[in-house]
Amino acid sequence: MALAIIATRAGLGLEAPEVLVEVHLSNGLPGLTLVGLPETAVRESRERVRSALLNAGFEFPNTRRITINLAPADLPKEGGRFDLPIALGILVASEQIPAAALEGLECLGELALDGRLRSINGALPVALAAKVAGRGLLLPAANADEAALAGELAVFPAEHLSQVVAHLLGQDRLAQHRLSSPSLPERTTHDLAEVRGQHQARRALEVAAAGGHNLLFAGPPGTGKTMLASRLPGILPPLSHDEALEVAAIRSVCGMGLLDRWGERPFRSPHHTASGVALVGGGSKPRPGEISLAHHGVLFLDELPQFDRGVLEVMREPLESGQIHIARASHQRCFPARFQLVAAMNPCPCGHLGDPRQPCVCTPAQVQRYQAKLSGPLLDRIDLQVEVPALPPEQLTSPTLGESSATVRERVLAARERQRQRGALNARLPGRELEAACALTTEERAWLADVLTRLKLSARAYHRVLRVALTLADLAGEPRPSRPQLMEAIGYRQLDRLRGGNETPKAVAGM
Template sequence: MALALVHTRAGLGLEAPEVLVEVHLANGLPGMTLVGLPETAVRESRERVRSALTNAGFDFPTTRRITVNLAPADLPKEGGRFDLPIALGILAASEQIPVASLESVECLGELALDGRLRPVSGVLPAALAARRAERTLLLPEDNADEAALAEGLTVQAAGHLSEVVAHLLGQATLPAHTLTAPTPSRAPLADLAEVRGQHQARRALEVAAAGGHNLLFAGPPGTGKTMLASRLPGILPPLSADEALEVASVRSVCGLDLLAQWGQRPFRSPHHTASGAALVGGGSRPRPGEISLAHHGVLFLDELPQFDRGVLEVMREPLESGEIHIARASRQRRFPARFQLVAAMNPCPCGHLGDPRQACVCTPAQIQRYQSRLSGPLLDRIDLQVEVPALPPDQLTRDTRGESSATVRERVLAARERQLARGHLNARLPGAALEAACALPEAERVWLAEVLTRLKLSARAYHRVLRVALTLADLAGASRPERPQLMEAIGYRQLDRLRGGGESSA
């Protein structure tokens, strides 16, 4: 036998395309050649594989020409995951193991110089792809728990190359690795009862949780904007099994622990100095950014105007589509980004515009420049824009607690059940379905048109108002929005009202 084929999966983000490792032995100048767009770490596998085979007691064909082809040829290959498939391909081509033993198996893993198997990143997407292909996955022990999250996949794990070879020769059997279904993380979440006052902001937070709406808090420093935002995960429903796998897949690609926060919705809060690549993903070898790490969870951007405007603008498309496409000269990647945006900002550079505790020292031009860092199209995509005023001292010192997160979550879950009966959360309900669900009478349409004209709201903002009003109706148990829900929804477009220069009759 001079040719052997081994199946594996490429570590290319959340996509795990199959790579066929072809190993051919031929007479000629001794040496080993890798072809198929291998990057540096893959090319260096020649020395790792050679040393691992020798130190594990196997014969390395030193007198023949070894050609390793990683097909498809136009797919860039990266990482150390190809070490194990290449080693097994050499052993099969040199007839040290039977080729037939590799037909229904996919392999991945990095080799140490002594033959030990080392873990690699991005195993969960590869495991899900192997399950769809109905193949057994053979990989390092340290990756076994992660791969076993793909229920229905046969996972066999080993700690050393010799264990893998013994299994393929039938001399020993690697048992199928099983993982008890992980339980949702019980890490304590911040409770909404700890927030004093700020009734409108609390209400907006509940509406955002119920309908999946984006939310912006604006107010002076120290009014509780960050405190409120950090309470949102505590009133959201737990992740479903499919959602938990999607979240874990992103974390797997990024090399993060999968089980520490299993079942909890992500809460990401990048610093305002984050670059565009850090926020939405990118790099020469594209990797997920913060918006993908917040998939099915919350992305909190504090000090929103301090972010580079160009960085914020790249979020506009993912906010609508729920995914991000990253294109480079030699490769393209698609990452999920179905996140809920919560942001906080001061009203002016000094932070005290409208603050009764301290006078603002900013000029009108400074305030205009500061607020203009947020473009109209970006604000249009934020359904709820709420002012968070400074609380009087008597409310701060009063020993009263608001509703707990558990109480609010019950109402959120009930409202979401009504929305899921329509097929989508209100924040993502298609336009035609949104109009049908609202079914506004003619008088309400005329009134709403007058208000929108006065506030100079865009068509997108109009639909955002309808979405929020529908969520308010769901929270109230009503079949469709009425005038009170429409008035409250318009009241949550406070930054639009400032930009439009008008006051609503609502």
């Protein structure tokens, strides 16, 4: 009897748990048994491995009993990544290659019938886990650049099974793959200077970028809501190396390209017909959703009330926690979801409520039902709620351009530097530290309490007002927010009137 144990890692989510491929050869009834909760693609590996070994010129032990165990037994295995370690396990167990040659190596890759190695999904999380474990990584050449992003990791790419065996036998060593630091992408061509007018909306966009706040634009069709939202990534700072790795790991699990988007903040814009699973992730085999693909970037939801209300409500927890927990009967996953929500909506079903260009044809009941699709708890989590009105023709045709994205980005970076010294973005600053940073006077607290009572704002909305006011102070270079910043912050709660307030935020703030 012969036994071979090969260590590999499974990129089944963003984590890469170690899986031991145990191959046992015995003199029982000839055949091959695969155990360890393999799904269909893994069970079919027996045929791919047999054909690959024979076509690569190696012996397949047809006359012996082959038992392959994928441990741990309670972890479901999926994908073709186990083909290469299974093939190597058979070669070690049949003494065609020495077991010592695999020490300190992680192996993964899908095998074609002729022995070629095909790319897999999730190579970057595996590479990061192998780096932490202090092991080298042997994988398909198509995944070499992706794995090398982990840095300080011995990556050995191969095109064919025969190259892998020659490397392990010391006959023709594979060259260790090196990747120069990926270059940052050029800034988006969408420039804020192209936006005509809409000064309050532009100001809100700058505040959102500076403090990491969620933002909602409300206004008639064609007023520039989507255009404004698409300019947000252009005024955000570039990703740090660690943040870029997190974003790349999520894209790797989802089988998306990495190097062409390296260092670029994600901008995801799902259609309003998206399901809850598509938005937050999940499925029978949990995968990241749109909110995770927007990690460290922007999630733009156009036509917000057109989304199913249940779909929108599932975002409430990740908006607060920055992660999403998905539980299934046999799976539990936790995906990162630290995204910035930007949404756009019309004021009514026809879109022309308050539009001077065209009268609204909706009844009050239709308007109320439409606006009620956004729950109070969800609106509480949106710091900036801004009206985007229709522009007069003279503003639309004016040759005068507004400030460019580069100019606005300089102010955003300066404000974020002040927040970095404070310890966190204002949108994520803990409550006690937020109160200490604002340091409101007794008169300001009394005034603010009266405003909260008039607007019927919740405790969460109160803290959102403080966060926005603190960001406004950071943009102004002031140590703490004063009455003007508090008034402006309350002015951005323009949709709170939909929940029963009789006075608009602007009217109350102007007291």
